[in-house]
Amino acid sequence: MKLSQIRDILAVAEHGSLRAAARQLDVAQPAITRSIRELEDELGATLFERHARGVRLTDMGKAFVRRATTVEAELRRAREEIAQLRGRHRGEVSVALSSAPSVTLLPTAFAAFRRHYPDVVLKLSENFFPAIQADLASGRLDFYVGPVEAPMAQPQFAMDPLYENTRVGLARKGHPLIARRSLAELVDAQWVRVTMSAGGNDSAFEAMFAMHGLAAPQVALHARSNLLALLAVANSDLLAIVPQPWLALPTMAGLFDPIVLDAPLPASPIFLVRRHDMPLTPVAEHFSDLIRRAALNHGRHGV
Structure with a gap:
């Protein structure tokens, strides 16, 4: 062969x-x-x-x-690793991130990485773990940063917890339900659900309502893009549940208001996930270290 x-x-x-x-x-x-x-x-x-x-x-x-x-x-990684060990900092790093760490961790880590390795190509994609698990296992991706359901059920991967994750309700400016303070008071609302799966069958969204003894929410739109979800919420009476760090984005303040609920909305912690059996290349290892440092800073400042 x-x-x-x-x-x-x-x-x-x-x-x-x-x-x-x-x-x-x-x-x-x-x-x-x-x-x-x-x-x-x-x-x-x-x-x-x-x-x-x-x-x-x-x-x-x-x-x-x-x-x-x-x-x-x-x-490919073997060729790149040898070149990097010889001081030629080239090649590529492929990483998938969910939206929360894209906002909280990526800006700082990306800037520092580019200063050290301007000739290395970063390949970044936005997704959730179930959608990229096969690519991570096969080596198409170097690592993943985001929430993971039932992390102990994935023995082929090393899963390093980075920080606790929180979510908030989101509505357009002036929404009539903006003063509601519980999911029970939003039972008649219609929702946008962000999902990265083709069938839109992720269960975590409905699970938040089930934990409060509520019926499944009325989902009017399945969005396979965070941008599409935000556009839908900004231009309708649909509501969404989003990672709290989204509220820190400069463009959010003029278009949206958070729905501040009395009970916190549960969310899976953010992990850095890589394969157990294969080390990262030196530059990929450096980028993962920068992500971890950004997570430590995020935890200290609580932002």
């Missing part, structure tokens, strides 16, 4: 087309076809099947790609 064959398989799996993969890799399409055929002969299994618009992975192909993705990611 050759590394070039792994490269070819992953490119075809990503693009769903031999022609598109050849174009991305800047190699002739017959060379990719031959590469895949030789690997299939070696494995004794068919990895792709043709269809009208290209090719798709077989079940065996999906199994191979899961392993090959990890191999490819670790080989």
